[in-house]
Amino acid sequence: MTDRLLGTEPGVVTVGVGTLADALEGAGASIERVAWSPPEADVRDHLTALAAVQSRVDTANETAVERMTTAGAVWRGVKKAVDAIPELGGRMVLHAGPPVTWAEMAGPQQGAVVGAVLYEGWAETPAEARSLTAAGDIGLAPCHDHGTVGPMAGVVSPSMPVAVVTDPVHGDTTAVTFNEGLGEVLRFGAYSEDVIDHLVWMEETLAPVLGAAVDRADGVDLSRLSARALRLGDEIHNRNVAATSLLVRELAPTVATLDVESTEEVLAFLRGNDHFFLNLSMAACKLAADAAAGVPWSTVVTAMSRNGTEFGLRVSGLGDRWFTTEAPVVDGLFFPEYDADDASPDIGDSSIAETTGVGGFAMAAAPGITQFVGGTPAEARALTREMYEITVGENGSYTLPALGFRGTPTGIDIGRVLATGTEPIINTGIAHREPGVGQIGAGITRAPRACFVAALEAFYETYLVADSPPEVPDQ
Amino acid sequence: MTDRLLGTEPGVVTVGVGTLADALEGAGASIERVAWSPPEADVRDHLTALAAVQSRVDTANETAVERMTTAGAVWRGVKKAVDAIPELGGRMVLHAGPPVTWAEMAGPQQGAVVGAVLYEGWAETPAEARSLTAAGDIGLAPCHDHGTVGPMAGVVSPSMPVAVVTDPVHGDTTAVTFNEGLGEVLRFGAYSEDVIDHLVWMEETLAPVLGAAVDRADGVDLSRLSARALRLGDEIHNRNVAATSLLVRELAPTVATLDVESTEEVLAFLRGNDHFFLNLSMAACKLAADAAAGVPWSTVVTAMSRNGTEFGLRVSGLGDRWFTTEAPVVDGLFFPEYDADDASPDIGDSSIAETTGVGGFAMAAAPGITQFVGGTPAEARALTREMYEITVGENGSYTLPALGFRGTPTGIDIGRVLATGTEPIINTGIAHREPGVGQIGAGITRAPRACFVAALEAFYETYLVADSPPEVPDQ
Numbered sequence: 001m002t003d004r005l006l007g008t009e010p011g012v013v014t015v016g017v018g019t020l021a022d023a024l025e026g027a028g029a030s031i032e033r034v035a036w037s038p039p040e041a042d043v044r045d046h047l048t049a050l051a052a053v054q055s056r057v058d059t060a061n062e063t064a065v066e067r068m069t070t071a072g073a074v075w076r077g078v079k080k081a082v083d084a085i086p087e088l089g090g091r092m093v094l095h096a097g098p099p100v101t102w103a104e105m106a107g108p109q110q111g112a113v114v115g116a117v118l119y120e121g122w123a124e125t126p127a128e129a130r131s132l133t134a135a136g137d138i139g140l141a142p143c144h145d146h147g148t149v150g151p152m153a154g155v156v157s158p159s160m161p162v163a164v165v166t167d168p169v170h171g172d173t174t175a176v177t178f179n180e181g182l183g184e185v186l187r188f189g190a191y192s193e194d195v196i197d198h199l200v201w202m203e204e205t206l207a208p209v210l211g212a213a214v215d216r217a218d219g220v221d222l223s224r225l226s227a228r229a230l231r232l233g234d235e236i237h238n239r240n241v242a243a244t245s246l247l248v249r250e251l252a253p254t255v256a257t258l259d260v261e262s263t264e265e266v267l268a269f270l271r272g273n274d275h276f277f278l279n280l281s282m283a284a285c286k287l288a289a290d291a292a293a294g295v296p297w298s299t300v301v302t303a304m305s306r307n308g309t310e311f312g313l314r315v316s317g318l319g320d321r322w323f324t325t326e327a328p329v330v331d332g333l334f335f336p337e338y339d340a341d342d343a344s345p346d347i348g349d350s351s352i353a354e355t356t357g358v359g360g361f362a363m364a365a366a367p368g369i370t371q372f373v374g375g376t377p378a379e380a381r382a383l384t385r386e387m388y389e390i391t392v393g394e395n396g397s398y399t400l401p402a403l404g405f406r407g408t409p410t411g412i413d414i415g416r417v418l419a420t421g422t423e424p425i426i427n428t429g430i431a432h433r434e435p436g437v438g439q440i441g442a443g444i445t446r447a448p449r450a451c452f453v454a455a456l457e458a459f460y461e462t463y464l465v466a467d468s469p470p471e472v473p474d475q
Numbered sequence: 476m477t478d479r480l481l482g483t484e485p486g487v488v489t490v491g492v493g494t495l496a497d498a499l500e501g502a503g504a505s506i507e508r509v510a511w512s513p514p515e516a517d518v519r520d521h522l523t524a525l526a527a528v529q530s531r532v533d534t535a536n537e538t539a540v541e542r543m544t545t546a547g548a549v550w551r552g553v554k555k556a557v558d559a560i561p562e563l564g565g566r567m568v569l570h571a572g573p574p575v576t577w578a579e580m581a582g583p584q585q586g587a588v589v590g591a592v593l594y595e596g597w598a599e600t601p602a603e604a605r606s607l608t609a610a611g612d613i614g615l616a617p618c619h620d621h622g623t624v625g626p627m628a629g630v631v632s633p634s635m636p637v638a639v640v641t642d643p644v645h646g647d648t649t650a651v652t653f654n655e656g657l658g659e660v661l662r663f664g665a666y667s668e669d670v671i672d673h674l675v676w677m678e679e680t681l682a683p684v685l686g687a688a689v690d691r692a693d694g695v696d697l698s699r700l701s702a703r704a705l706r707l708g709d710e711i712h713n714r715n716v717a718a719t720s721l722l723v724r725e726l727a728p729t730v731a732t733l734d735v736e737s738t739e740e741v742l743a744f745l746r747g748n749d750h751f752f753l754n755l756s757m758a759a760c761k762l763a764a765d766a767a768a769g770v771p772w773s774t775v776v777t778a779m780s781r782n783g784t785e786f787g788l789r790v791s792g793l794g795d796r797w798f799t800t801e802a803p804v805v806d807g808l809f810f811p812e813y814d815a816d817d818a819s820p821d822i823g824d825s826s827i828a829e830t831t832g833v834g835g836f837a838m839a840a841a842p843g844i845t846q847f848v849g850g851t852p853a854e855a856r857a858l859t860r861e862m863y864e865i866t867v868g869e870n871g872s873y874t875l876p877a878l879g880f881r882g883t884p885t886g887i888d889i890g891r892v893l894a895t896g897t898e899p900i901i902n903t904g905i906a907h908r909e910p911g912v913g914q915i916g917a918g919i920t921r922a923p924r925a926c927f928v929a930a931l932e933a934f935y936e937t938y939l940v941a942d943s944p945p946e947v948p949d950q
Contacts, residue, residue, distance in 0.1 A: 367876030401842030
């Protein structure tokens with residue numbers, strides 16, 4: 001584990017977090033844990049050093065954003081998760097956010113893991129599921145490290161059906177679960193019999209119909225649907241009603257030709273679930289982020305993700321390393337009878353949306369979202385405008401009517417975040433801190449500055465003071 | 476024909492228009508034809524007289540707008556036009572706009588009538604269809620006078636399938652044809668074999684599937700879909716992509732259960748037609764306008780409509796009388812190789828949208844529409860704001876996210892139009908002036924002031940100087 005920040009200031013790392021990091025190190029994860037804020041003088045020094053090589057960084061960032069904005073996303077078919085993600089072969093569960101141990105895992109995510117263990121039949125009772133997992137008999141790993149992303153708890157287990165989505169431009173593939181709808185659902189940590197029954201229904205009824213329909217349609221261009229939805233009032237993170245409707249309209253003709261009894265209930269489920277497109281939108285964003293990853297010298301963010309315990313960041317030029325800090329609690333609009341005291345800290349991989357220039361970054365597209373996350377339409381436009389300050393490019397395929405069809409601000413530059421003091425905004429749902437309760441609100445949050453500081457320090461060590469830093473790639 | 480303006484200044488009425496008015500008078504129509512502008516001093520006198528009874532007028536207008544904004548629209552089923560509109564029993568064709576004779580009829584509307592005559596099998600060739608109609612063997616009457624509305628040429632003939640839509644609040648019913656899609660279609664005056672074949676497909680394939688699906692769904696709440704679409708970037712006149720997608724999502728489950736071969740082609744047709752909801756949106760607007768009609772003392776507009784020759788207006792307190800003037804040519808965005816010289820003057824009943832507070836009045840909902848009709852999103856918001864100056868109320872069910880969820884400006888007051896000099900805006904498609912060519916552009920136009928002047932003069936004569944004017948209704 002090179003370029004660790006932990007060793008440099010061990011005194012300020014909390015015991016709990018240190019234990020977690022040790023446990024994860026044993027599992028092979030590379031993680032920079034920053035529960036502290038380094039001196040601003042260091043940040044200024046690093047930014048000065050970065051400025052001295054800005055043209056080299058700019059070239060790399062242009063490459064990264066070019067890849068990010070040209071990535072495509074075509075839904076190719078439906079598989080069992082284990083068939084799409086071979087690492088799920090054993091008793092393993094993937095989760096949202098950076099690496100985390102069972103002991104440190106947030107309530108909603110623990111609940112979702114319990115649900116997945118019950119759904120897989122690895123345990124008979126929730127207590128047994130907890131014991132098994134606490135004993136280390138169930139593998140836990142981040143979705144992001146296994147070619148997938150999941151909203152909220154983000155739990156993926158081997159038997160779950162997944163949409164297989166490919167990027168025809170760069171050749172990458174991702175596989176994402178399907179959205180369960182609202183109410184008592186696994187992704188908010190619920191694991192009642194109804195929740196498990198619904199997962200079984202998704203596996204046995206929903207997935208075959210969707211799979212056959214997508215096969216017959218010869219794929220569905222998700223990027224095109226996302227682009228259209230952004231012109232129809234969705235920001236395709238917390239608001240997916242237009243995208244879901246466009247998707248149903250796209251698939252309905254082929255669904256109707258299927259010779260199965262269940263087409264009506266599948267289409268009725270899609271009719272009732274305004275968030276159905278969310279997971280598919282995240283797949284498109286994951287492919288865009290992956291396309292931009294691994295460009296030497298690039299300071300562009302390629303993942304922002306939360307597990308309810310920590311917020312984590314990845315940077316293109318720094319590979320798969322996570323830069324994490326404590327996950328913030330989201331200040332949002334709460335459903336009646338709940339408030340911030342009930343809220344789980346920020347959770348979910350869905351901030352892959354903002355990582356690639358949609359979601360909160362495309363707030364201007366979705367004045368209606370303000371009824372869900374707070375604020376006014378004018379503030380929504382202002383937030384999008386603010387994000388142009390910290391991004392490298394604009395996505396010409398994702399245009400914002402309310403801003404005169406300007407492209408979405410895309411490609412967060414850690415240097416600009418730190419130089420301007422403007423943290424990326426994220427639209428998000430808010431889960432109850434206890435497993436099983438579900439969603440209690442939604443709101444807008446900011447990616448914590450500490451992660452960017454840690455990433456800049458790592459960038460400094462890797463590129464700016466190293467004896468033989470990597471080469472800038474050809475464009 | 477009481478309250479005619481024609482007799483007072485005969486010297487300025489053109490011969491052509493005079494002949495048309497005489498012909499229509501013979502057919503029982505009541506029409507005020509204003510090819511001239513009366514002295515502004517008269518307008519000021521009439522506005523002063525109106526101001527003296529403003530509270531009485533306000534009470535009536537509140538009643539009218541209350542009815543307009545509370546009207547519902549539920550799609551109940553599909554019928555043959557003749558079964559829904561008994562007046563179509565003979566050889567009769569309905570058309571958009573105020574009354575017009577064959578001789579005065581605009582090119583696209585003549586073309587559509589020819590197409591309807593061919594479709595009905597009343598003639599074998601276009602030439603024969605023209606002769607028959609010119610000879611008076613085919614009855615012609617406005618859609619508006621027979622419980623329907625139609626976009627562009629707006630032609631309805633007895634065999635066409637129609638959606639039957641009812642207002643559960645006020646008990647009214649309307650019946651509208653289905654949208655044919657873009658390209659070479661009847662409503663733009665095309666009558667080729669392909670056009671007729673497509674009409675036959677709509678009658679034999681589309682209509683039975685939609686009828687069965689709507690029956691099985693036990694009706695579709697069009698008002699609710701319109702309200703959602705306004706929050707999804709449609710203004711539900713020239714932009715209906717969200718509404719169409721929501722409708723398909725709503726109907727797909729029941730369509731999928733139908734035991735017919737043609738569900739796939741029907742759903743594929745709906746997938747390809749972003750304007751499918753337009754006619755249904757117009758049905759909802761027609762019901763809203765009809766609910767507001769016939770309120771004594773009300774100066775609220777209950778119809779704005781064009782036939783490509785004339786623009787016509789109706790006012791709640793003045794019943795079914797039309798106040799017409801020459802239809803303006805729309806200044807808009809033209810498709811390549813066309814310009815304003817190719818354009819038919821303004822045509823279609825679709826301005827029923829603006830009459831009831833959507834379409835151009837809801838431009839702020841649809842920044843994307845500016846790519847179709849011209850202007851910028853900021854100008855679109857400004858146009859909606861301007862319309863609040865000339866309207867009596869706001870529709871709390873139709874909210875505009877971009878304006879902080881303010882209700883759409885609803886209920887055009889002829890007094891305010893004349894006092895402010897602000898004419899209502901209308902979003903519209905532009906047809907080629909020759910039959911058969913089709914759509915050549917789209918744009919924004921204004922309802923001509925002359926109609927409002929004529930309506931005010933009639934209002935003055937009916938209410939302000941009459942010996943025993945009608946009573947103000949109870950609220």
